Amino acid sequence: ATTLRGYADARGARIGAAVADGPLRTEPAYTTVLNREFNSVTAENAMKWDALEPSRNSYNWAAADRLVNHAAANNQGVRGHTLVWHNQNPSWLANGNFSASELNTILKKHIDTTLGRYRGKIYAWDVVNEAFNEDGSLRNSLWQSKLGSGYIANALRWAHAADPNAKLYINDYNIEADNAKSDGLYNLARQLLAQGVPLHGIGFQAHFVVGQLPSSMKANLKRFSDLGLEVSITELDVRIPLPASSAELAQQSTDYKTATENCLGVPRCAGVTVWGLTDKYSWVPGTFNGYGAALPYNESYGAKPAYQGLSDGLNPQ
Numbered sequence: 001a002t003t004l005r006g007y008a009d010a011r012g013a014r015i016g017a018a019v020a021d022g023p024l025r026t027e028p029a030y031t032t033v034l035n036r037e038f039n040s041v042t043a044e045n046a047m048k049w050d051a052l053e054p055s056r057n058s059y060n061w062a063a064a065d066r067l068v069n070h071a072a073a074n075n076q077g078v079r080g081h082t083l084v085w086h087n088q089n090p091s092w093l094a095n096g097n098f099s100a101s102e103l104n105t106i107l108k109k110h111i112d113t114t115l116g117r118y119r120g121k122i123y124a125w126d127v128v129n130e131a132f133n134e135d136g137s138l139r140n141s142l143w144q145s146k147l148g149s150g151y152i153a154n155a156l157r158w159a160h161a162a163d164p165n166a167k168l169y170i171n172d173y174n175i176e177a178d179n180a181k182s183d184g185l186y187n188l189a190r191q192l193l194a195q196g197v198p199l200h201g202i203g204f205q206a207h208f209v210v211g212q213l214p215s216s217m218k219a220n221l222k223r224f225s226d227l228g229l230e231v232s233i234t235e236l237d238v239r240i241p242l243p244a245s246s247a248e249l250a251q252q253s254t255d256y257k258t259a260t261e262n263c264l265g266v267p268r269c270a271g272v273t274v275w276g277l278t279d280k281y282s283w284v285p286g287t288f289n290g291y292g293a294a295l296p297y298n299e300s301y302g303a304k305p306a307y308q309g310l311s312d313g314l315n316p317q
């Protein structure tokens with residue numbers, strides 16, 4: 001085993017990548033790396049609500065089906081992303097001014113339809129995404145403001161009924177450290193478990209800045225694992241101020257290794273997903289002005305030092 005997926009398979013872990021539909025369809029170099037190195041995929045956008053149901057009751061499954069079929073053909077698992085979010089909702093939903101009871105019906109239908117279509121083909125779902133504010137309170141999203149915090153338990157219950165074998169996750173960013181936001185999530189997770197709600201895992205997105213991994217990360221993941229929950233890194237990337245120096249690329253490699261070890265060193269870590277493959281396709285430069293070079297492969301699909309860091313993190317020496 002000298003690939004990422006070879007090392008991950010050897011320890012029963014997932015090594016995943018977020019996949020963009022465009023290059024999946026058109027770039028052989030992209031799929032070559034994806035298939036050789038990764039045993040799990042996540043749709044970067046194709047399973048979000050705006051992509052699946054752009055007009056009400058009118059579905060577009062093409063890109064999501066393409067990824068699920070690609071994964072099956074290449075012996076890869078699929079992480080589903082994401083069902084309940086404040087972002088990337090279709091405008092008919094975001095601007096619809098629905099009553100609470102209408103919204104509940106709409107949400108349940110979305111979950112039933114989406115999980116039903118892929119029942120048995122998706123090993124884990126990010127059921128609820130980015131529900132928290134930085135201070136640990138619940139974000140005043142469409143869902144929270146109309147339905148109250150009970151939408152989280154309801155979504156998990158509906159999802160469990162629709163696909164009983166999928167591991168159901170709450171996923172968020174800036175929860176890698178032990179901080180106010182992860183405390184809020186920890187308290188909610190404990191409550192949900194005490195109430196018997198089918199919550200199975202916590203997704204730590206892990207969008208990092210080079211050299212700034214939180215020192216409390218491993219202990220923080222462990223406290224969630226100690227609740228009996230799976231933990232996963234779901235969206236790892238490590239951004240660098242451009243142009244990246246060789247010292248920064250070396251630090252980035254260390255950061256990939258440390259992040260991977262911080263998860264795999266904790267009981268019940270299911271694996272690590274990187275939010276893209278190549279710097280050619282990454283959300284980072286479009287969002288963080290002046291930053292980029294966040295992924296393990298460069299724009300021409302050459303392995304960066306970060307690739308070796310990820311590999312070392314997966315392969316205990």
Ligand code: G3I
Pocket residue numbers: 044045087088205235283
């Ligand atoms: O599909 C439209 C296209 O029709 C249109 O012409 C074009 C013009 O802007 O936009 C296209 O949509 C873009 C979409 O990606 C698909 O490419 C959106 O503008 C763009 O905002 C969207 O960005 C995605 C972002 O989520 C949106 O919130 C990124 O690709 C994706 O990497 C990012 O992923 C999120 C995770 O889901 C949740 N955690 C954070 C992470 C990074 O933001």
